[in-house]
Amino acid sequence: MSTTTPAFEGAAIEPGVLPRLLPARPLRTIAGHVEHYGPVPQRTDALILEIERSGLKGHGGAGFPTGVKMQAVAQRRGSSVVVANGTEGEPASAKDKTLLSIAPHLVLDGAVLAGTAVGAREVVVCVDRAFPQIAEIVAAAIDERAARAVDPLPIRMEQAPHRYIAGEESALVAWLNGGDAKPGFVPPRPFEKGVGGRPTLVQNVETLAHVALIARFGAAWFRSLGTKADPGSALVTCTGGFARTGVSEIPLGISMPALFRATGTEISQVQAVLIGGYFGTWLPPDALDSVRLGSASLRTQDASFGCGVLFALPKDRCGLAESAHVTRWLADQNAGQCGPCVNGLDAIARAMAALVKGDRKGDAARHLDRWIDMVKGRGACKLPDGTARFVESSVRVFADEIRRHKRNGPCSACSAAPLFPLPRVGGWR
Ligand SMILES: Cc1cc2nc3c(=O)[nH]c(=O)nc-3n(C[C@H](O)[C@H](O)[C@H](O)COP(=O)(O)O)c2cc1C
Ligand code: SF4
Structure with a gap:
């Protein structure tokens, strides 16, 4: 795979164009998915390198480089497991549920491609059991892929407890191993000893959807949006006092004034914005003018992108x-x-x-x-x-x-x- 030539010729998504992850209509069948994104790539021999080149960072909260994690699992002995973390326990976040409901096959492609690249024997997709409509969509997508023998790896779905802490990776692994969904005292970390005692790659579902696109179109395509330090796009959940709330896809590094314009909201209408969800940081209006939605800029305000939640506090709230x-x-x-x-x-x-x-x-x-x-x-x-x-x-x-x-x-x-x-x-x- 090259950094300059797309792996899949005839890419449906031009470089530098949005949306990438959220197509205009839900793509819940393989046919619709492939028509929009192109065939599922078959080769994954250079995928980890390509993910490293892309600069993709995790979208589950911590922003850890995905290529480094994949490499760590690939280097372990024996077959591994991929866990697609779609539990999204953060109350203010809806991006993973939205992604799974609109483009479930993109997440499954990414999980299987990552799995093949790291030598996994199975993929486990975890969703929150409190959202049966999402589970239904994911289960139907998995069934269709199995019926058509799309994947070289088996995929199963599990419905995790509806608890914030259940989405933490070691808690999820403990629960998948039959225990309580409680974080483990580390080490060993899941990448060393996870599901069934095997090295386990736990990635957020949005991260895996980006993997699916990088595998198709390459690292240079991925970097055609975003900034050098924060390449690519990201899903955000805008909630609270924004004039338009909901999930959207942004180029990383977008300025806050531009994001406010996109939601039809004046910065002067809000008291502060909580960036990064409940583990996040409040930014007052005077910081909003200059800040960009990317880790490099947010760090200057002691903030981080987290899981992409932006909560605007209206002026009339305490x-x-x-x-x-x-x-x-x-x-x-x-x-x-x-x-x-x-x-x-x-x-x-x-x-x-x-x-x-x-x-x-x-x-x-x-x-x-x-x-x-x-x-x-x-x-x-x-x-x-x-x-x-x-x-x-x-x-x-x-x-x-x-x-x-x-x-x-x-x-x-x-x-x-x-x-x-x-x-x-x-x-x-
Ligand atoms: C309390 C807590 C809750 C978490 N909940 C989630 C979650 O709901 N979804 C998720 O993807 N990651 C969650 N995480 C982060 C995971 O532990 C893990 O870092 C992540 O799934 C890795 O994926 P990524 O590298 O693609 O971001 C949580 C972490 C903590 C500490
Ligand atoms: S594992 Fe420990 S630190 Fe984490 S939520 Fe439980 S009690 Fe708190």
Whole structure:
């Protein structure tokens, strides 16, 4: 496979053009899928190299380079397993469900191609059991491929528990192995010892859909959108106070003003935007003018792209009360395994609730920093770190609200919280 010539001549998608992952109509049959994207590539001998050249990073939250992960699994001895993570437990995110409902075969292509490249013996697609309509679409796509003998590897689907923590890769692997969906104390990591004790490549379903396109059209095609540091496109879920909410595909590196224009929203209409979902960072309006949606630019604001959630906080909402609600939700997601997470996150959530009430004695404000420091890096998974990061940005961006609540008690907007909705599957593009 070359970096300059598309692997598949007659590419349906021109370089530099969107959409890539979200076609105008759902493509749920093999025929419609192949007509739009071209045949499923058969050769995967140079795929890992091509993925490395593409600069593809994971879309499940951590943004880890996909080629490096694939290489690590390919280098292990014995056959491996690919897990396509479509559980999407982040409440504000709808991109994976949308992708699976519109282009299920793209995800399956990517999973099988990645599997063949890393020497896998099977592919397991995990979806959230609370969304049977998505499971139905994925199951039908798998059945059609099996009936037509499309793939060199068997694919099965599993419906994971509807819990945030179940989407964490070691929790998912533990559950697939018959245990509870709780994160494991590492090592071994799934890439060393995962499903059935085999090296396991866990990738987000969006990441795998990009793999399917890079296998068809090559790394240079992938890089024809995005920036050098953040190549390609990404699915985002715009929710909260955007004039148009839903899932869309953007070129990575797009400026926030351009994204706001695409959603028909004025930056002046919002108080702040939470970038990256519940593990994310609030950005105030003055930061939005200059920031771009890519890891390089977001890093300058101590933010990251995460799973592509953008939550706009309207002017008439209380950012402190909304943040306290999210903090409580995050604290309640703990898997009951690590003391600092179980007790520390609960204490942090109580402190946030106390700040909303006014924290007259100043106890909450006094202890919050210490509790945040206490939980960082102290869990088997990133729930404590993600929560700490979210709370730190909340108290930074809503410092004025904290002072106002201290002076006057809860504001009139507090009772309207929470706003954070579960976006519907589908959406604008
Ligand atoms: C608490 C928690 C929840 C997570 N939930 C998801 C999820 O719902 N979907 C997902 O793809 N990754 C989720 N992840 C990240 C996975 O552990 C893993 O990094 C990801 O599936 C790898 O795919 P990627 O490299 O393609 O991003 C979660 C991580 C944590 C710490
Ligand atoms: S850090 Fe929290 S959520 Fe993660 S495994 Fe430990 S108790 Fe469970």
